Amino acid sequence: MKASMFGSAMAVLMLIPAWATATPDAARLEHLLTQDCGACHGLHLTGGLGPPLTPQALAGQPRASLIATITYGRPARAMPGWGPLLSAGDIAWLADRLLQGRPTP
Ligand code: HEC
Secondary structure: OOHHHHHHHHHHHHHOOHHHOOOOOHHHHHHHHHHHHHHHHOOOOOOOOOOOOOHHHHOOOOHHHHHHHHHHOOOOOOOOOOOOOOOHHHHHHHHHHHHHOOOOO
């Protein structure tokens, strides 16, 4: 498969509504973390426009508050809410992934 075909396959995947998949799709969410979250929080989530999302930076933050921030965003700050785009399972997966830390590629 050519690289360009792979790119459009990924683009199609990103358009599948979150509710269509009951089980969080790890590959899709990893891609989202890098491409979407990474646009503001840095490619390695070490900070950019948004604060770092490393386990060190998030230490002491309750899982529920991370889930609330990702779901609703921070109104009047640059952090968008992802509730309309992702399922609750996806958002919980992302919060857990951030708390665990991502291996550096
Ligand atoms: C348009 C830029 C932008 C995007 C895209 C974005 N964020 Fe944020 N995010 C921010 C900013 C800015 C803040 C800090 C808000 C504040 O000052 O309270 C933030 C805060 C957060 C926090 C709270 C961090 C803390 O220390 O309290 C979490 C968790 C978070 N973002 C997760 C995510 C996740 C997961 C994604 C992708 C699904 C994402 N963000 C996408 C800009 C963004």
